[in-house]
Amino acid sequence: MDLELILMQLFSGLALGAILVMVALGLTIVFGMLGIVNFAHGALFMVGAYAGLWVAAQTGSFWWALIVAPLAVGVLGMLIERFLIRPLYGRTPDDPLLLTFGLGYVLVEAVRITFGTDGIPFSAPDALQGVVDLGVGYFPIYRLFVMGVVAVILLLLWVALEKTRFGLIVRAGARDPLIMKVLGVDVSRLWLLVFGLGVGLTALGGVLAAPMRNVSPEMGTLVLAEAFVVTVIGGMGSLLGAVVAGLLVGVAVSMTALFAPEMATIVMFGLMALILLVRPQGLFGRPAGA
Amino acid sequence: MTKRTDHPLSSVSRRTVLAGLGAAGVGLIASPALVRAQAETIRIGFPTPLTGPFGAEAKDQVKSAELAVKLVNDKGGIAGRKVELLVRDDKLNAGEAATRTLELIEKDKVHAVVGALSSAVQLAVNEVTRARGVIYVSISQSDTINEVKDFSKYTFHEALNPRMTTAAVARATFKKGSKVALLGADYAYGHEMIRGFKRAAGELGAEIVGEILHPFGAADYSTLMPRIRALKPDILAICNFGRDQANSIKQANDFGMKKQMQIVVPVLLHNQRIAVAPDVFEGIIGGANYYWALESTIPSAKTFNDAYKAAYGSLPTDYGAYGFTGVSALLLAMAKAGGTDTDKVVEALQDLKYDVAKGPQYFRKCDHQSVQSVLVLKSKAKADMKSEQDLFDIVENVPGSEQMLRSCGELGFPT
Structure with a gap:
């Protein structure tokens, strides 16, 4: 096996990893800040793709879809937080889990009723179609573009959470909401925004994925599993963890594809099982109770 | 019916008793009208x-x-009896399909079953119908169902099988010395198709460079692409179904x-071709049981398309056509047999020569596989499409012959 192929495979793995990071971001933010395990994550990813499809059909532009659809679905996320999840704060973690689980089914059925059960075509814009020669092999331009978008999003998130007053409040709110209330911070408004942000990022993932995978009501099912694997490996709620874990899983899947491609899905879950055994809190997660 | 009420009530659950009483009641009401029993509806179960x-x-x-079903009913049904289709969702799950089929047989008292859309599910339906001695027309691709261990004298296979489709596609595209790479889904369908292509490659002198x-x-699938490219094949055969194919x-x-x-x-x-943009599938070659454009050469295809258009305002699809040819074959046999007597209908199916949508078809004696034509299609470029429905060019229409199938001996039948 020549070096060129191995290098190309490594690169494909990183590219796939970037997509996995994007897919997991929304889940990990909502869990890290709000402690809510969002089982509707996959469905919201799919809703994002359909919203993108709709906006693209109305405006004729992929770029509008990329901006408007995540914002619109983010607002939907805020409505979900305000009217469905907020009444459940203070109860056991199972309640929001069950609620989002059911909500996932409702969203999938709603899309089936509105758009039908068949897949719908969604193409990348002409400017991003085609392949480039990387020196070690050809790679689709669109996937490079996705890697770029993910890098930009991560940078923005990092700045927003680590370098701004808003980020400071969010992080403090995640640690101890009661103290924040005492200090006069409107915690419920904060959580509304964080949930909306998480859902908006999930929807952005859906729009970005749409030209690579086909748009169908079931496209979120696998995404939910992938996002959980990445989140668990990285550590629930850790942004850095999600990035490292996403890239790690991508490379692991890609390298497996060289030798036993039918094992690609198993490798992902195997890696997760291994991490859970050795380091239950995940690579960058805080140990329970700390 | 009356026998049931003779039984003592002890050791029988209340529910059974009530059901039994209800049935007895219906029996009493119906018994004077023997004529009406003659006109009982013909019920066909359809798990999908x-x-x-x-x-x-x-x-x-x-x-x-x-x-x-509608076309037959419009002409007065079969021996004066109306036909009814009982559709059940099998959820693509073998257990669910077995339960629904059993229900159709026990509760709805269907006279025959047609349906299923995956080889594993189809085998589960076949188990049930074989055990109950009910006629089953299978309409999903499978090689294993042809083999002697799954044979049921009541089962007839309307769909093509992997052996036939891969042979037709390979003949149209593989050449002596062609390098062929195979990419397949890791379950029965993928395995059977890969086996078919390998066999055809052996016969045609093509070389398999990777699997x-x-x-x-x-x-x-991005991580598989560099490896496929490194194999430097002339032909890539992708063996998967449904959305996996489109993706x-x-x-x-x-x-x-x-x-x-x-x-x-x-x-x-x-x-799946409709679910993606035309340029994605452009130039791809593959097999099919049916494509509407057959109507230019085959009169029965024209009749089928016209009836379908009149009923639904659109054109029939490949897998859709299996539902039509499968049910039509069964109803033709029932008409010949003059009713629903299982043995008579089985006999009629065995002797049936039919042409309902795609040219002549018949069921081979040993394994009850429908011998029929296989289409080889090529997906059109957007510029060449004359309408939304104009998706494929017909590269070839390979006429049906038993040569395409594994021999009866090979399948384990006595010769």
Whole structure:
């Protein structure tokens, strides 16, 4: 096996990893800040793709879809937080889990009723179609573009959470909401925004994925599993963890594809099982109770 | 009916008793009118995966099957009896399909079963109908169901099988010395299609340069592309079904694979082609049981298309057509047998020569496989499409012959 192929495979793995990071971001933010395990994550990813499809059909532009659809679905996320999840704060973690689980089914059925059960075509814009020669092999331009978008999003998130007053409040709110209330911070408004942000990022993932995978009501099912694997490996709620874990899983899947491609899905879950055994809190997660 | 009420009530649950009493009541009311019993509706059970990844194909099957029933009813039914189709969702799950089929037989008292859209589910339905001695017309591709261990004298296979489709596609595209790479889904369908292509490659003198399996239902194929490219094949045969087909071809296209190799598929799916843009499938060659444009050469296809258009305002699809040909064959045999007597209908099916949508067909004696033509289609470029429905060119229409099938001896039948 020549070096060129191995290098190309490594690169494909990183590219796939970037997509996995994007897919997991929304889940990990909502869990890290709000402690809510969002089982509707996959469905919201799919809703994002359909919203993108709709906006693209109305405006004729992929770029509008990329901006408007995540914002619109983010607002939907805020409505979900305000009217469905907020009444459940203070109860056991199972309640929001069950609620989002059911909500996932409702969203999938709603899309089936509105758009039908068949897949719908969604193409990348002409400017991003085609392949480039990387020196070690050809790679689709669109996937490079996705890697770029993910890098930009991560940078923005990092700045927003680590370098701004808003980020400071969010992080403090995640640690101890009661103290924040005492200090006069409107915690419920904060959580509304964080949930909306998480859902908006999930929807952005859906729009970005749409030209690579086909748009169908079931496209979120696998995404939910992938996002959980990445989140668990990285550590629930850790942004850095999600990035490292996403890239790690991508490379692991890609390298497996060289030798036993039918094992690609198993490798992902195997890696997760291994991490859970050795380091239950995940690579960058805080140990329970700390 | 009356026998049931003779039984003592002890050791029988209340529910059974009530059901028994109800049945006895119905029996009493019905018994004076023997004439009415003669005109009892003919019921055909139709399990199919309405929900799940093959939902689009399943809905087309139902529409086509209902059309077959309607056409017969419009002409007065069979021996004066109306025909009714009882559709059940098998959820693409073997256990669910077995339960629904059992219900159809026990509770709804169906006279025959047609349906299923996956080889594993189809085998589960076949188990039930074989054990109950009920006629089953299977309409999904499978090689194993032809083999002697799954044989049921009551089962007839209307669908093509992997052996036939891969042979036809390979004959149209493989040449002596062609380098062929195989990419398939890691379950029965993928395995059977890969086996078919390998066998055809051996016969045609083509070389298999690599065989790659992917998990069923995979969403991303990007990591497989560098390896396929490194194999430097002339032909890439992609052996998967439903959305896996659309996704893998879409991503192969994104990676520019079509510029370096011809992509072929065992079955070029009508609905998956519609689910992506035309340029994604452009130039891809694959097999099919039916394509509406057959109407230019085959009169029965024209009749079928026209009836379908009149009923639904659109054209029938490949997997949909199985619902039509399968139910039509069964109803023709019932008409010949003059009713629903199982043995008589089985006999009629064995002797049946039919042409309902795609040219002449008949069931081979030993394994009850429908001998029929196989189409080889090529997906059109957008510029060449004359309408939304104008998806494929017919490269070849390979006439049906037993030569395409494994011999009866090979399948384990006494010769």
